[in-house]
Amino acid sequence: MIELENLTKRYGDVDVVSDVSMQIQPGSFTVVVGQSGSGKSTLLRMVNRLVEPTAGRVLIDGRDVASLPGPTLRRGIGYAIQGHGLFPHRTVAQNIATVPTLLGWPKAKIRARVAELLEALQLDPGQFAAKYPDELSGGEQQRVGVARALAAGPNILLMDEPFGALDPIIRVKAQDDVKAIQRRFETTILLVTHDMEEAFHLGDAIAVMSGGKLQQYGSPEDLLLRPANDYVSRLIGSSDRALRALSLKTARDAAESGDTDGLFPIAPDANLRDALAELIWRGADAAAVSGEAGTPPRRLSLRRILALGRGA
Template identity: 50%
Template sequence: MIEVKSLSKQFGTQIAVNDLTFKVDSGQFCVLVGTSGCGKSTMLRMLNRLIEPSQGQILIKGQDVTTLPPEQLRRRIGYVIQGVGLFPHRTIHQNIATVPKLLGWKKADIDARVVELLTLFKLDAATFAGKYPHQLSGGEQQRVGVARALAAKPELLLMDEPFGALDPLTRELLQDELLKIQQLLEITIIMVTHDLEEAIKMADVIAVMDKGELLQLDTPEVLLRHPKAGFVQELVGGTERPLRLLSTKQVSQIMSAQTAQPIGQLPTINANANLREAMALLIWEQVEQLQVVDAAGQIIGHVSMHELLQQGARA
């Protein structure tokens, strides 16, 4: 669990973060959103003491972070930034091995961890381990950046606009990969983004900040259904809110069980797709119903336009 108590940061006469108090449970994916300059990145960097707070307390699993030397603390916390920050003159293997090597891991254990992480991020170890960062695409570099942050099995992963510089397709693929890996490893993640759509897709809880203050911390669904008046309400949108709400649920959560043979040539959608994607496919295909398939492509149910409209109407 990450616990922040009355945390503030002042630069000269400017207050960057003002009296923040919140908790993030172990294994949760928390996303900080807000406009540029609202204090999101400052908040994130105080968690690993890249920036020291002016006042307040940060506890990780009950331990005050100020009781540890900064270097020791940072080796327990993975950190990923938008620019990746890979060492240009080190191979991919050497980049990922950086923290385990500093911690004194055995060479065999380091080698095995590098292969494990490259495989996890769908990068063939035989092909990529010996390459240098400039030989990789932007998306591949970002995968390696996250792999390096996870190399020493940290208890917390901090991410500052990790996908902001990527093209939309690569960004979506990496978002999907990160969600699968987060669920597999059950690691706590705190991520900064300015993109509300990304926050809704990725987060278990969203923290909305403005002018250095925390305005609301809730699940995506609660945030969209019950935004606080003022900035939060403006952020989540008016007419867009029902569509955004559809993004908070998967098709598997509302589908009807398959009780009969497949219905003609109806289009199919994966059970893990969100309801907004299902709505788009229904409109594109001009049908009233989709067949739902599992990861193996087996039909397990169906979802209708009527069911989707009922979900959106609850906003």
């Protein structure tokens, strides 16, 4: 278990993290969510002592992290950040092997672990192990970053906006991969994001931060049904309302008459949330919705979907 006890970080005369206490259960996926500048990253970085608290303490399995040298502590805790931070002149396999090599693992054990992680992240070891980071797509680089953070089998993985740079479709895929890995290796994950959707998609528990303070810490259901204050209800409402409304309307409801030449088709029953995802994925600004028997197809534009979402 990770226990944060009255954690505070002060820069100048501002408490960027202010008296935060929370307990993170072993094997759980906990998401810290909040707007930019709310203190999320600083909170996360106090767990592995990249930032030293001004007051309060962090206990891992009852042991104060301040009692361990920072580098020793960090070798036992995975850390994955946005933009992956891979070493450009090392291969994928060498990148993933960084911490096991530092720990002096035998070569065969390292090779087996690299292969296991690549497979878990759906990267074929034969194809990817010898590549260099700049030969990979953004999503692949991000997955290698996660594999590297997991290499020495840490019980705890800290992730700071790990999916921030990925496009929406790959992002969901990457989130699902990490969630599956977390279940398989029973890793305790603490992940920071500004994206409430992501928090709800991943979190067993969600901590909402604002102005350095912990506004609420609970299950996704707690936050939805029993928001602790107006800030939390606004944050949940604003991220969800439009998309929820779009998922209730169909392409058939929203299509308009107009030119459909050369547009990709979308099923009349598709909901507008899925239609929006499809338009984003294809980089298109309109699709063709087939008409009822004998009627011509109609046009569903991005502009129309956005207008319906805004009106929610």
